[in-house]
Amino acid sequence: MSHSPRPSPPTVTVVGIGADGWSGIPEPLRDLVLEAAVVLGGERHLELLPDVDTQHRLPWPSPLRAGLPALLETLGDGPVVALASGDPLVSGIGTTLIELLGADRVVIHPAVSSIALARARLGWPAESCAVVTLVGRDPALVLRELAPGRRVLVLSSDEQTPAQVAGLLTAAGYGASTLHVLGDLGSSAETQLTGVAKSWSRDSPRLHVLALELVGPPLLGWTAGLPDDAFEHDGQLTKRDLRASALARLAPTPGGHLWDVGAGAGSIGIEWMRAHPTCRATAIEGNPDRAARIAQNASRLGVPGLIVVTGRAPDALSDLPAPDAIFIGGGATAPGVLETCLGALKIGGRLVVHGVTLETEQVLAQAYNSYGGELTRIAVETAAPVGTFTGWTPARTVTQWAYHRS
Numbered sequence: 001m002s003h004s005p006r007p008s009p010p011t012v013t014v015v016g017i018g019a020d021g022w023s024g025i026p027e028p029l030r031d032l033v034l035e036a037a038v039v040l041g042g043e044r045h046l047e048l049l050p051d052v053d054t055q056h057r058l059p060w061p062s063p064l065r066a067g068l069p070a071l072l073e074t075l076g077d078g079p080v081v082a083l084a085s086g087d088p089l090v091s092g093i094g095t096t097l098i099e100l101l102g103a104d105r106v107v108i109h110p111a112v113s114s115i116a117l118a119r120a121r122l123g124w125p126a127e128s129c130a131v132v133t134l135v136g137r138d139p140a141l142v143l144r145e146l147a148p149g150r151r152v153l154v155l156s157s158d159e160q161t162p163a164q165v166a167g168l169l170t171a172a173g174y175g176a177s178t179l180h181v182l183g184d185l186g187s188s189a190e191t192q193l194t195g196v197a198k199s200w201s202r203d204s205p206r207l208h209v210l211a212l213e214l215v216g217p218p219l220l221g222w223t224a225g226l227p228d229d230a231f232e233h234d235g236q237l238t239k240r241d242l243r244a245s246a247l248a249r250l251a252p253t254p255g256g257h258l259w260d261v262g263a264g265a266g267s268i269g270i271e272w273m274r275a276h277p278t279c280r281a282t283a284i285e286g287n288p289d290r291a292a293r294i295a296q297n298a299s300r301l302g303v304p305g306l307i308v309v310t311g312r313a314p315d316a317l318s319d320l321p322a323p324d325a326i327f328i329g330g331g332a333t334a335p336g337v338l339e340t341c342l343g344a345l346k347i348g349g350r351l352v353v354h355g356v357t358l359e360t361e362q363v364l365a366q367a368y369n370s371y372g373g374e375l376t377r378i379a380v381e382t383a384a385p386v387g388t389f390t391g392w393t394p395a396r397t398v399t400q401w402a403y404h405r406s
Contacts, residue, residue: 010038010072010075010076010077010078010079010080010105011079011080011101011105011106011107012040012072012080012081012082012097012101012105012106012107013032013036013079013080013081013082013106013107013109014081014082014083014084014088014093014094014097014106014107014108014109015029015032015033015081015082015083015084015109016084016085016086016087016088016092016108016109016110016111016113017045017048017083017084017085017086017111018086018111018112018186018187019114019184019185019186019187019189019190019207020186020187020188021048021187022048022049022050024111024186025111029109032079032081032109033049033081033083034049034050034052034055035079036055036078036079036080036081037054037055037056037076037078037079037080038055038056038057038058038075038076038078038079038080038081039055039056039057039058039080039081039082039083040057040058040059040060040071040080040081040082040083041057041059041060041082041083041084042059042060042083043059045083045084045085046059046083048083058071060093064093064096065096068096068097068100069100072100072101082097085111085114086110086111086112086113086114086115087110087111087112087113087115087116088108088110089108089110090113090114090115090155091133091135091155094106094108094110112186114155114182114185114186114209115131115153115155115209117182117185117186117209118153118182118185118209118211119153121182121185121192122180122182122211124151124153124211128151129150129151129152129153129211130145130150130151130152130153131152131153131154131155132145132152132153132154132155132277133154133155134154134155134156134157134161134165135155135156135157136157137157137304137305138299138304138305139157139161139164139165139168140168140299140300140302140304141302141303141304141305142154142165142168142169142212142302143168143172143300143301143302144274144277144301144302144303145214145302146169146172146174146214146216146219146220146302147214147218147219148214148215148216148217148218149214149215150212150214151211151212151213151214152211152212152214153209153210153211153212154209154210154211154212155209156204156208156209156210158206159203159204159205159206159208160204161204161210162179162181162200162202162204162208162210163200163204165179165197165210165212166179166197166198166200169197169198169212169214169216170197170198172216172219173216173217173219174197174214174215174216175196175197175198175216176196176197176198176215176216177196177197177212177213177214177215177216178194178195178196178197178212178213178215179193179194179195179196179197179200179210179211179212180192180193180194180210180211180212180213181193181194181202181204181205181208181209181210181211182208182209182210182211183204183205183207183208184205184207184208185208185209191205220274220301222274222275224243224244224247224248224271224275225240225241225243225244225247225271226240226243226267226271226301227240228240230301231265231266231267231270231297231301232265232293232296232297233264233265233267233293234265234289234290234293236264236265236287236290236330237264237265237267238264238265238267238268238329238354239380239395241378241380242354242378242380242398242400243267243268243271245376245378245400246268246327246352246354246400246402247268247271247272247275249350249352249374249400249402250268250272250325250327250350250352251325251350252272252275252276252279252325253276253279253324254276254278254279255276255278255279255280256272256279256280256324256325257279257280257281257282257321257322257323257324257325258272258273258279258280258281258282258323258324258325258326258327259281259282259284259317259320259323259325259326259327259341259344260272260281260282260283260284260327260329261284261313261317261326261327261328261329261330261331261337261341262284262285262286262313262328262329262330262331263283263284263285263290263291263294263308263329264285264290264294264329264330265290265293265294265297266283266285266293266294266295266297266298266306266308267297268327268329269281269282269283269294269298269306269327270294270297270298270301270303270306272325273298273303273305273306274301274302274303280305280307280321281303281306281307282306282307282308282309282320282321282323283298283306283307283308283309284309284311284312284313284316284317284320285308285309285310286310286311286312286316286331288310291308291309291310294306294308295308312331312334313328313331313334313336313337313340313341314334314335314336314337314339314340314341317340317341317344322344322346323344323345323346323349324346324348324349324350325349325350325351325352326341326344326345326349326350326351326352327351327352327353327354328341328351328352328353328354329354332353332354332355332360332363332364333355333357333359333360333363338353338363338367342371342403345403345405346405347405347406348404348405348406349404349405350402350403350404350405351373351401351402351403351404351405352400352401352402352403353367353400353401354398354399354400355398355399355400355401356396356397356398356399360399361399364399364401367401367403368401371403372403373401373402373403373404374400374401374402374403375399375400375401376399376400376401376402377397377398377399377400378397378398378399378400379394379395379397379398380394380395381393381394381395382395
């Protein structure tokens with residue numbers, strides 16, 4: 001029985017539209033839109049177009065990413081145009097289409113992005129500010145950026161975003177920060193609202209960029225080894241100096257994905273994600289209370305995207321996204337855990353295991369003999385009162401095995 005080959009996905013031309021709407025699109029691109037057999041876009045964008053009787057216009061599916069592949073397969077071979085706000089590659093549909101179709105099947109014609117317009121209105125050079133997108137994302141992402149004097153441009157999700165961000169800033173000790181809400185940038189209805197986070201009570205337009213001038217105390221850095229009291233925990237925490245040692249060997253890199261196995265308070269995965277905005281992590285923790293605490297710690301420390309899996313390794317490791325690095329903070333002696341983690345490592349992957357018991361130490365010594373790597377015993381002593389004097393209080397010595405798959 002023969003089967004017809006599946007049709008190739010269409011080439012999609014993405015046309016950016018500014019807040020000035022249809023009239024702001026250059027004439028050659030307007031002709032391109034009007035001559036297309038199919039036009040995709042949000043309801044707001046499609047309503048801007050003049051009527052064309054023979055043209056098929058389709059709104060984006062909801063949920064977008066789940067429904068988009070099936071939609072694209074139905075479009076046939078005719079020219080397809082997608083409409084987007086501003087620059088389609090600034091937290092826009094252009095990025096999603098390229099991920100699905102490949103760069104060779106997507107043509108981008110950007111308009112001026114709202115970020116560029118916001119910088120122009122405020123006089124902020126590009127190199128002087130960070131950009132965070134909260135479109136469809138948790139507002140707690142802003143908390144990773146907190147530092148005195150820092151400028152942040154926020155792509156807001158909707159009219160509720162400024163109040164949500166103001167509340168987060170105030171709770172974090174940054175209530176004196178200035179908020180600028182730049183609405184409908186590039187249109188004749190452009191507006192600007194300015195206020196202070198701790199007293200913010202303004203109504204914001206739905207379409208806007210939120211600009212932050214942060215005022216507050218120095219808090220937490222992005223290098224490994226946050227203070228232990230930065231995390232809520234029940235004692236199951238990889239302590240600061242051991243955490244810094246482990247993360248130095250795990251070596252977070254942009255876009256990298258970490259498995260934090262036996263995550264405890266989630267400190268390793270959280271610090272991995274704080275190293276760069278594109279770092280991803282999955283925390284695996286068998287205790288439900290600790291798993292809930294990990295999610296709370298991640299949100300409060302500005303990385304709410306950390307994925308928490310409640311379950312025990314190795315069973316809980318099945319079907320997880322492939323890791324670039326793995327940390328085993330507990331359970332290395334459980335049957336199959338170390339073998340599963342070693343098997344999941346790709347070329348260039350890094351594995352770090354900590355152990356405090358003789359049984360775990362034996363497992364790590366055997367792994368070192370079999371695979372090589374780096375075997376280290378780490379003993380940390382902290383000054384503490386001894387009666388009326390001061391002496392050294394030793395913490396439990398930890399054996400660390402670090403392995404790099406080459």
